[in-house]
Amino acid sequence: MVDAHEHCGHDHICWGGGHHHEGGHELRLEDVSAGYGGQRAIEGISLSITCGHALALIGPNGAGKSTLLHALAGLRPILSGRILWNGAPLHDVRREIAFLPQRSEVDWNFPITVRRLVEMGRYPALGPWRPMGAHDRDIVDKALDALEMTDLQHRQIGELSGGQQQRAFLARALAQEAHILLLDEPFGGLDVPGAESLGALLRSLAREGRLVVASHHDLATAAQVFDRALLLRKRALAYGATAEVLTPQNLQQVFPASERA
Amino acid sequence: MNDFIQFLGEPLAQRSLWACAFIGFTNGFVSALVVLRRSALQIGTLSCALLPGIALAILLFGLLQVSILLGAVLAALLVGLGSLFVSRTARVEHDTALSVLHTAAFAAGYVILIQLGLQQKVDDWLFGNIMSMTDTDLWVAYATGAVAMLGITALFRPLVIFLFDPRAAATMGLPARAYNYGIFALIILVLVSSLQAVGAFLTLGLLVAPAATMKLLTDRTELMFWGGGLIGGLGSVLAFFLSYPLGWHLGATIIMVLGCIFLIAYAATTLRRK
Numbered sequence: 001m002v003d004a005h006e007h008c009g010h011d012h013i014c015w016g017g018g019h020h021h022e023g024g025h026e027l028r029l030e031d032v033s034a035g036y037g038g039q040r041a042i043e044g045i046s047l048s049i050t051c052g053h054a055l056a057l058i059g060p061n062g063a064g065k066s067t068l069l070h071a072l073a074g075l076r077p078i079l080s081g082r083i084l085w086n087g088a089p090l091h092d093v094r095r096e097i098a099f100l101p102q103r104s105e106v107d108w109n110f111p112i113t114v115r116r117l118v119e120m121g122r123y124p125a126l127g128p129w130r131p132m133g134a135h136d137r138d139i140v141d142k143a144l145d146a147l148e149m150t151d152l153q154h155r156q157i158g159e160l161s162g163g164q165q166q167r168a169f170l171a172r173a174l175a176q177e178a179h180i181l182l183l184d185e186p187f188g189g190l191d192v193p194g195a196e197s198l199g200a201l202l203r204s205l206a207r208e209g210r211l212v213v214a215s216h217h218d219l220a221t222a223a224q225v226f227d228r229a230l231l232l233r234k235r236a237l238a239y240g241a242t243a244e245v246l247t248p249q250n251l252q253q254v255f256p257a258s259e260r261a
Numbered sequence: 262m263n264d265f266i267q268f269l270g271e272p273l274a275q276r277s278l279w280a281c282a283f284i285g286f287t288n289g290f291v292s293a294l295v296v297l298r299r300s301a302l303q304i305g306t307l308s309c310a311l312l313p314g315i316a317l318a319i320l321l322f323g324l325l326q327v328s329i330l331l332g333a334v335l336a337a338l339l340v341g342l343g344s345l346f347v348s349r350t351a352r353v354e355h356d357t358a359l360s361v362l363h364t365a366a367f368a369a370g371y372v373i374l375i376q377l378g379l380q381q382k383v384d385d386w387l388f389g390n391i392m393s394m395t396d397t398d399l400w401v402a403y404a405t406g407a408v409a410m411l412g413i414t415a416l417f418r419p420l421v422i423f424l425f426d427p428r429a430a431a432t433m434g435l436p437a438r439a440y441n442y443g444i445f446a447l448i449i450l451v452l453v454s455s456l457q458a459v460g461a462f463l464t465l466g467l468l469v470a471p472a473a474t475m476k477l478l479t480d481r482t483e484l485m486f487w488g489g490g491l492i493g494g495l496g497s498v499l500a501f502f503l504s505y506p507l508g509w510h511l512g513a514t515i516i517m518v519l520g521c522i523f524l525i526a527y528a529a530t531t532l533r534r535k
Contacts, residue, residue, distance in 0.1 A: 073432045099432040110297065110425050111480050120422050124433050128419050156480040172429075182432075 025051040025086055025179055027211060032081035034064075034071040040079060041067040045236050049228060051179055054206040056216040056225070056242065059232035060255055065215035066184060068232065072213065073099040073182050085180070095124035098173030100183045103165060103190075108158035114168045115153040118143055121175030143174035147201070163194030170201065181205065183214035187221070199225040219246060265505055277391045277511075280399055281497040284391075284458045285515070287406030289471030289493020290413070291451045293485035294444055296472035297424045302356075303341075305465040306363040308452050310340035312370030312461055315386060320373060330401065333453045340366050341445070367461075389460035389512030398457055405454040409447055413486060421482050459512040467493060470519035477526045496522055 028048045035041035042064035049055055057065040070076040072083065074091040083090045090097070098121070121143070122136045132140075144150045147167040152160060157168060166186060173181050186202070187195045202225055206212045216222055222229060222242055229245040231238040233254045238245045268274050295304050314336025315329050322328040344359040374383045385393055394402075413420065423430040423440045431437040452464055459467050471489035479488060500515040507514075 073428070074434075075428055075431050094432065094434040097432055099429050101426060101428050105428075107297075107299065107425070109476070110482075111476055111485055112421075112425060112482050113480050116482065117425075120426075120429070123418060123422055126418075128416055176433075 028084040030082045034078045047239050051209050051211045053228050054212040054226045055228040056222050057230050063233045097180045098176050098178035100169045102184045113154050118171045118175045121172040140175050143171040147171045162190045180211045186214050280391050281501045282494045284455045285497030286490040286494035288467040290486050290490035291409050292468050292472035293489045295468050301469045306359050307337045308461050308464045309367045310363040313366045316370040316373035337449050387460045387462050389458050391458045394457050402454040405450050463516045466516035470523050474523045474526045477530045
């Protein structure tokens, strides 16, 4: 499924392969602050991460996970600092970013089929008027196939299970040929098998050279899915390999005992 | 029956029939926007908020088509944005503020129109009167319909992404705010241009029922628009042929026919699923 050597050619679906680039694709945050109005929900976040990793944003409610994710997605202007992708401003290269909304924010009654949803991913390449060509249809087919959604492609999205719904949105991200996948609480509302298969999927997407960034609140499963973690409470309290970040000592700082269930 | 055939021969009847078909189609087409944005109730309140704008325009400039149109748009904007402003600056929810402002606006409009001695007109604006539409009214309706259909068709691909997933649309670089205001402006324009046909109370039905029916019948977004247009247009024409022989009010008949079509589609689709 991976063909890293042809990376970023235009006749194949781009599966990432960032670690084959010199130094890899790098996402770098420099002293980033963002928030609502004058209020800063996150402050002074700096980190660097390359493709091939899955990063969990971990912290209590209101810690700024969504704000950071939205800032990365370009949905919220940052108040100060810089977000760079391979040294250039991230939001100059919109097609590199795919955003997956929370399942609860999606109108599942919307009259649209899985295939049409995935075809949306071609928008950044096609713009409003250029028709879908054979190349685009091929990419959509491959994206559906990669996420085992080919048989379900003509279903209306509300007729899918929770796990299948997440796979449909991931297929859209693949069709977009985005390197950075931003997911807002992707495991919310999934049953255990659905969550396990989504976890495996995110890991394999990262291994193939994409950069997966997700807000996540389940400390128990974080290390199984994500190899990097950012512990957040307005400021970055710890960042690095997941096991090293989620130490009892660190967690004590972010989740005081009184707030834990 | 002979009466009716004779009536159909008159230019007034033919004009009204054509107006029914066109206004019905335009509203049905645009109703997909209202349904897919899930903003039916907001639009309902706005349609009533148009009244004071119309009344004030008449008070200040007389019965001029252009000023009435502008007055209606201004009133809708004032109530719409005003309620948003109030809810953001005080501890009231948006729908609460909207309810207070739009009923107050509606009441003010009603009082002004009665004071101006326009009782007959009041009825037309509340419940509609296609027969009373002037040539200018019809041209405004045609122009609005053409703008709405061309605009939606030309920007269909990004529009669907925006309607379905505004966050992903913004991430892909679509100007979300422009789309928001554009859609709002388009709906208000269609609302005002069809106000005389079905009236402030009933216009919401024409701007929701056709696409609501299509939502029961299709999984394809584009069919919400074109199918909605067909249902709106054909339903209005059917209502025209029913209303004369039965002596029913035309605007009310249109809304009843569209309501019946929705209920039939609902019954058919839910029974088939069981």
